[in-house]
Amino acid sequence: MKPKIYFVVKYLPPLFYYEKLLSCLENYDVAFILLEDKGTLKYCQDHKIPFFYFFNINSGKRNFLTLPFIKHIIDRYRFLKKCDKFLKEQKPTKLIFSEIKPCFHASALMEKANGLGIETITLQWCLIHNEELPKISWRQRMLKLNQRDGNFLLGIFKNVYFFLLNKIFTLLDFFKILPNYSDFLNNSKKFGVFNEKAKEVFLVKGIDSKKITIVGNANRQSIKELRERVFSDRRFRQSLIKKYQLDPNKKNILLLSTNFYSGHAAVCMTPDEQVKYFREIIEAIQKFFPSNEANIIFSLHPRERNIYSSYENLGVKIVMVTEAKESIDELIALADLCIGHPGTTVNFTICASGVPAIFFNFTPLRFLDSYAKYYGVKYIVKEWDKFLSFLEKQKNNNLEKQYELYEDKDSIKRIVNFITS
Numbered sequence: 001m002k003p004k005i006y007f008v009v010k011y012l013p014p015l016f017y018y019e020k021l022l023s024c025l026e027n028y029d030v031a032f033i034l035l036e037d038k039g040t041l042k043y044c045q046d047h048k049i050p051f052f053y054f055f056n057i058n059s060g061k062r063n064f065l066t067l068p069f070i071k072h073i074i075d076r077y078r079f080l081k082k083c084d085k086f087l088k089e090q091k092p093t094k095l096i097f098s099e100i101k102p103c104f105h106a107s108a109l110m111e112k113a114n115g116l117g118i119e120t121i122t123l124q125w126c127l128i129h130n131e132e133l134p135k136i137s138w139r140q141r142m143l144k145l146n147q148r149d150g151n152f153l154l155g156i157f158k159n160v161y162f163f164l165l166n167k168i169f170t171l172l173d174f175f176k177i178l179p180n181y182s183d184f185l186n187n188s189k190k191f192g193v194f195n196e197k198a199k200e201v202f203l204v205k206g207i208d209s210k211k212i213t214i215v216g217n218a219n220r221q222s223i224k225e226l227r228e229r230v231f232s233d234r235r236f237r238q239s240l241i242k243k244y245q246l247d248p249n250k251k252n253i254l255l256l257s258t259n260f261y262s263g264h265a266a267v268c269m270t271p272d273e274q275v276k277y278f279r280e281i282i283e284a285i286q287k288f289f290p291s292n293e294a295n296i297i298f299s300l301h302p303r304e305r306n307i308y309s310s311y312e313n314l315g316v317k318i319v320m321v322t323e324a325k326e327s328i329d330e331l332i333a334l335a336d337l338c339i340g341h342p343g344t345t346v347n348f349t350i351c352a353s354g355v356p357a358i359f360f361n362f363t364p365l366r367f368l369d370s371y372a373k374y375y376g377v378k379y380i381v382k383e384w385d386k387f388l389s390f391l392e393k394q395k396n397n398n399l400e401k402q403y404e405l406y407e408d409k410d411s412i413k414r415i416v417n418f419i420t421s
Contacts, residue, residue, distance in 0.1 A: 002027065002028055002029045003027075003028050003029070003093035003094075004028065004029045004030075004031070004090060004091065004092045004093050004094075005025060005028045005029070005030050005031075005092070005093060005094045005095075005096065005419065006030075006031055006032065006033045006052075006090075006092050006094070006095050006096070007030070007031075007032050007033070007096045007098075008032075008033045008035065008095055008096065008097045008098065008106055008109060009032055009033070009034060009035065009040060009098055010034075010035045010036045010038055010040070010098075010103070010106075011036075011038045011039075011040065011302065011303075012038060012039045012040055012043060012302055012321070013125070013126065013302055013345065014098040014125045014126070015032060015040055015043065015044075016327075017098075017125040017126075017218060017219065018032075018096070018098075018123070018125070019049070020218045020219075020222050020412065021218060021412060021415060021416060021419075022049075024412060024413070024416045025416060025419070025420070027420075028093070028420070029050075030050070031049070031050035031051055031052065032044060032049060032050070032051040032052075033051070033052050033053075033054060033086075033095070033109070034051055034052070034053040034054065034055070035054050035055065035103070035105045035106060036055055036105075037053070037055055038303075039302075041053060052086060052090075054079060054082055054083075054086075054105065054109075056075070056078075068161065069164075069165060069168060072165055073168070073169075073172070073178065076104075076169070076178060077178060079105060079108070080108060080112075080178075080179070083108060083109050083112050084112065087112060087113060087116055087118065092113070092118055093118070093119065094118070094119045094120075094121060094419065095109065095110065095113050095118060095119070095120050095121070096121045096122075096123050096419065097110060097120065097121065097122045097123070097186075097188060098122075098123065098125050098126075099122070099186075100122065100124075100128050100186055100202065100205060101185075101186060101205075102184075102186060104180075104181055104182045107181040107182070107184045107186075108179070108181040110184075110186075110187060110188065111181055111184060111187065114187055114189070119189050119190075120187070120188045120189050121188055121189065121190055121191075121192065121419060122186055122188040122190075122191045122192070123191075123192045123215075123415070123418075123419070124191070124192060124193045124194055124198055126345040126348075127343075127345050127348070127371060127374055127375070128198060128201045128202070128205075128374075166182070169182065185206060186205075186207070188211070189211065190211045190212075190213065190418075191207055191211050191212045191213070192213055192214075192215040192415060192418045192419075193212060193213070193214055193215065194214070194215075194216060194217045194348075195214060195216070195217075196214065197373075197374055198214075198374075199212050199214060213418055215411065215414045215415045215418045216408040216410075216411030216414050216415065217348055217352070217406075217408050217411055218408075218411055218412050218415055219329070219348055219349045219352070220348065220349070220352035220406055220407065220408035220411060221352075221407075221408050221409065221410070221411045221412050222329065222412070223329055223332060223333065223349045223352050223353045224352060224353070224354075224407060226329055226330070226333040227332075227333040227353055227354065227355070229333075230333045230334060237334075240330055240333075240334055241334070243330075244297070244317065244319065244330075244331070244334070245317065246295045246297070246317065246334070247295055250292075250293060250294050250295045251289060251293060251294040251295070251336040251337070252294070252295050252297060252331075252334050252335050252336050252337075253285055253289055253294050253295065253296050253297065253335070253336065253337050253339065254297045254299060254331050254332065254334075254335040254337070254338045254339070255278070255281065255282065255285065255296065255297065255298050255299070255339045255340065256299050256301075256338065256339065256340030256341070256344055256346055257278065257298060257299060257300050257301050257304065258301060258340070258341040258343065258344060258368075259274075259301040259303060259304040260273075260274050260277070260363060260365075261273070261274045261304075261307075262303070262304065269363075271307050274307065275307055275308060275310065277362070277363075278298070278308070278311075279310070279311065279314075281339070281360075282296060282298070282311065282314055282316060283314070284384070284387060284388060284391065285339070285391060286314070287388070287391070288388075288391045288392055288394070288395040289337075289391070289395065291314070291315035294336075295317060296314070296315065296316045296317065297316075297317045297319055297331060297335075298311060298316050298317065298318050298319065299319045299321060299328060299331060300318065300319065300320045300321070301344075302321055306318060306320060319331065328346055328349070329349060332346075332349055332350060332353050332355060333353070335353075335355050336355070336356070337355070337356050337357065337358070337394050338350050338353075338355050338356070338357040338358075339357070339358045339359075339360070340357075340359060340360075341359065341360065341361055341363075341368055342359045342361060342368050342369055342371050342372040342375070342377050342380050343367075343368035343371040343372075347359070347372075347375035347376075347377060347403075348375055350375075350403070351375050351376040351377065351403040351404065351405065351406055352405070352406045352407060352408065354405060356394055356399050356401075356402075357402050357403060358381060358387070358390045358391070358394070358399075358402060359372065359377050359379065359380050359381065359402055359403075360380065360381040360382070360387055361380050361381070361382055362382065362384070375403070376403045376404035376405075376406055377402065377403050378401075378402055378403055378404060379402050390402075
């Protein structure tokens with residue numbers, strides 16, 4: 001019987017990242033543990049990837065157990081029991097986690113595995129950084145509550161509810177009725193990180209240096225190979241052009257959305273303002289790359305909904321990578337120019353692809369700029385005139401590289417060796 005490795009994920013992006021490693025782990029039985037259904041369930045089903053889900057599907061009739069507070073307490077109890085049953089029956093050799101500060105569910109699973117002597121590993125897949133998010137004004141807090149919950153009063157109610165729920169969990173833990181893993185540090189036995197900068201951040205977070213190994217970034221190796229194939233394999237390129245319904249005789253301009261109307265950044269725009277913001281970007285692009293010369297591909301953030309139907313009148317191709325059939329790596333490999341904000345994890349891939357790129361930030365969220373150094377981004381455009389001049393330079397094929405070109409040769413091999421050692 002082969003030893004078992006399980007990748008623990010909540011969202012599609014880390015699942016996509018870890019999937020690159022599956023074919024190199026043929027000496028192991030490999031599967032995914034899905035902590036939430038954020039598109040991961042359907043993706044694994046469609047791609048016939050083995051998985052276990054740790055969330056409820058079709059919770060059934062409403063009764064006493066579905067009342068506020070009671071429901072969350074029962075759900076947590078059931079989750080912990082499910083962890084115990086899973087670890088006892090499946091007997092995994094290794095569990096691989098994706099977050100430096102795991103959520104309750106990942107933290108609980110990690111602690112229980114550690115207690116049984118199962119090897120726990122944290123493998124970096126996205127950006128981590130030292131900087132704390134800046135304090136926001138009361139006006140911004142109100143906007144965030146309204147955007148996140150659809151209603152300011154509902155947002156206040158939910159904040160109060162979850163504050164009280166957390167206090168209840170703390171009391172249940174104190175009286176040893178129900179353990180609470182929410183405040184646990186990451187206690188993985190070892191950590192695989194991208195580079196020296198990432199190692200420095202892990203050290204600041206309190207991780208023992210003896211646990212940290214620099215393994216590289218699998219995306220950086222795979223994008224290099226994918227882009228070379230796009231240009232060397234004509235049939236493969238045509239298949240991607242057909243897949244994304246692009247005109248093969250036009251240039252491909254990839255514009256990456258950042259979600260400013262929900263989530264942690266929902267402090268500066270409403271949905272309508274977000275649509276207006278990116279419409280102005282698109283109209284600027286089309287001054288130099290009109291629709292008869294270029295395919296404008298607008299890639300949505302995995303956690304946002306499509307509010308951009310009006311862009312179709314501009315001839316823009318809207319792509320939702322959350323649909324699982326789409327691949328941001330494929331779009332980057334096809335691109336003649338990538339345009340996006342400095343605070344997206346996709347920049348790791350862009351900065352290894354060799355594709356010309358423009359990074360911009362016309363929002364008041366200056367904390368996004370601090371992320372750039374971790375990706376290798378050298379310049380962030382903050383003025384419209386500069387943005388237009390960069391587009392003109394790219395039109396004339398003389399735009400300077402806006403990032404340090406990173407290569408991670410054999411990173412997948414190094415990651416696999418790290419996992420299996």
